[in-house]
Amino acid sequence: NAGVMQNPRHLVRRRGQEARLRCSPMKGHSHVYWYRQLPEEGLKFMVYLQKENIIDESGMPKERFSAEFPKEGPSILRIQQVVRGDSAAYFCASSPGGGHNYEQYFGPGTRLTVT
């Protein structure tokens, strides 16, 4: 059973370009979470999605960031017009359910560098 997969593992973008980060949850998992880790900081919650629905995006910047989890295919975190401050590691996690007792399984992360 493959774990959570994220690609690309490393992404370099120039300021103003778009970044697309992909997350394939574990088989059978329909709940996806995105976290951001800025240098020297802990992981910060960004958004929680179920298939075709955004449940909680309270941690996501209001502008330039969007997330989706379509019926088919991976979850996508999209950052438009990237700036240097977007440089960070972005982690995706998945779980089989959303309740309190469900463990979140993390992917290896995508390290975004904005030049």
Added chain:
Amino acid sequence: GNSVTQMEGPVTLSEEAFLTINCTYTATGYPSLFWYVQYPGEGLQLLLKATKADDKGSNKGFEATYRKETTSFHLEKGSVQVSDSAVYFCALSRGSGGYQKVTFGTGTKLQVIP
């Protein structure tokens, strides 16, 4: 809001030394508490957890006790190995709208030397 504070690293220990990584938290109600470990180039893995006061989580020789009176969840291991070298994250989760929202500490890097 919820927050987690853990000791800054890096922590460097010799093999077989005793390990303590301190973690304290701020949260309303009764959160669940976790320790995650991140090996180089990999994602976070759940190491252990405790869901109520006085619970002790344990795994692979690591243990931590949920102390509500001191709002702490310190990680300990009696004898570390080189293979324990990694970054350790303390975290808490609170139910919110039917799902758990996880808040992480900044991580403590552990380096064990032979």
